[in-house]
Amino acid sequence: MRDNLPERMEHGGRVRWHNTRVRGKLLDFSANINPYPPEIPWTPDPATLKDYPDDQYETLKEVIGRRFRRDAAEIAVGNGSVELIRAFCSAVLGADDAACIKPPTFAEYEMAVRLAGARCTTEERGVAVRFLCNPNNPTGRLYTRPEVLQVLEENAKQGSYLFLDEAFIELADPRQSLAEISHENLFVLRSLTKSFAVPGIRFGYAFGTPELIEKIETVRLPWTVNAFAEAFAIEAFRHYERLEESRERIARERDWLSGRLRDLGLSYEPPSANYILLEVPTDAEVLVRRLLERGILVRDCRSFGLPRHIRVAVRTREENRQLIEALEACLS
Template identity: 80%
Template sequence: MRDNLPERMEHGGRVRWHRTREQGRLLDFSANVNPYPPEIPWNPDPSALYDYPDDRYEALKEEIGRAFGRGTDEIAVGNGSVELIRAFCSAVLGRGDAACIVPPTFAEYEMAVRLAGARCTPKEAGAAVRFLCNPNNPTGRLCSREEVLRLLSGTAARGSYLFLDEAFIELADPRQSVVDVRHENLFLLRSLTKSFAVPGIRFGYAFGTPELIARVETVRLPWTVNTFAEAFAIEAFRHYDLLRASRERIAREREWLSAGLESLCLTYEPPSANYILIEIPLPAELLVERLLSRGILVRDCRSFGLPCHIRVAVRTREENRQLIEALEACLP
């Protein structure tokens, strides 16, 4: 029996749990999903539940390949991005290996590394994998394409992998993506569910060389993408270009929300996607509780090692207005 398992990580998006306890309407600013998702003509066929999914997901990978100009053997799919993070770590890391993770960033990288028996370090030297979230969660910092390519060149020179998480880049600036780059030291992760605002179906996908993808697919549990999620994803990739309108509307609301935070004299990280990291003048848990009493759920960032920060999603204008009003009432 293993007695050194790490504790489960805390995440946002617990609105369903809070709703059952609070017995009221909540505005969920804790989950970073697209507030202006494209309308997808998706009508799930109940008869699809009678068969197992195609565990090779050939039709789905063909649609992804058409959207990005990649071969099906360069694509992995999973039940959310977290499954692929863990599958990748299980495939390439072992006991005694090290992975470079620079905090604050997505907590599941550390969890996956430790579950694979490896250790985490903030130093790139000697690390078998360098993790980069671009744009970063929770800070929102977006590295340019040139910065990412330089980092890839450096990791490759050391014989290491670059694990690049582009889960939010579709809602930030896709011009900075390196999804078109084929490199034996690169594993690139994406998430459909954030961009199309369907976190309930759990779907993530990734790109790498055929050899690396084969290893990840071997580690991944079979049939984890259910038939409803597969059907939605196929239709979403057929309408992938509609995300441009989402980005434009998010950018306008992000600017408005940022101005509202400035009016409250709050300091925040320069945002690039559909969320903003905010420094607050009191412990995060106190403000979270005050906002919750007003029907507003935000992300407590203590689990990122930031005890006086919250992260808020960019939502619609009226919802963002309600957030600013609630912050004004709850701040000291």
């Protein structure tokens, strides 16, 4: 029996759990979900549940491939992006390997590396994989396409993979994406559920060379994308261009929210997507509790190693007003 398993990582979006423990309905600013998702003309068909999904997901991959000009053999799909992070690490890392992870960033990278038996480091040299989240979660830093290409070149020179997590790039600036590039040292991760505001269906997808994707398919559990998730994803990719309107509306609301936060005297990282990392004048735990008492759930960033920071999602104008009012009351 293994007794050296890492501790489970903490995530946002636990609004259902909190709703069972507080009075009234909470506003969830802890999960970075598109507040202006495209309307998708899709209704669940119970008849699809009588059969197993096609574990090759050929139709789904063909739809994704047409959208991103990639061959179906270069596409992996999974039960959320986390499954693909773990499948990738299981496929390419071993006990003698190291992976470069520079905090603060998404905690599941470290979890997946350690579960694969490898170790984590902040050094860029002598590693098997370098993880890069673009835009970064939780800071919101967005690397330009030339910057990411430079990182890819550096990794390629030492024969290591660049694991590029673009889970939020569709809500930031997709012009900086490398999703259409096929390179033997590159693996690009995406998340449909954040962009289309359907985290409950759990769907992630990724791009790599056919050889890398075959390894990932070998370690991936079968049938992890259920029939409803597959059907919704196919329809969503057919309306993918509608995300442009979402980005425009998020950018306007992000600017408004940033201005109000600045008026409160709060410092924040320059945001690029649908969330903002805030430095707060008290312990994050204290402020999170105070906000929760006012019906506002935010992301406590202590798990990112940031004890005096919270992360807030960008939501609709009226919801953002309520956040500002709650922050003003809690900080006064």
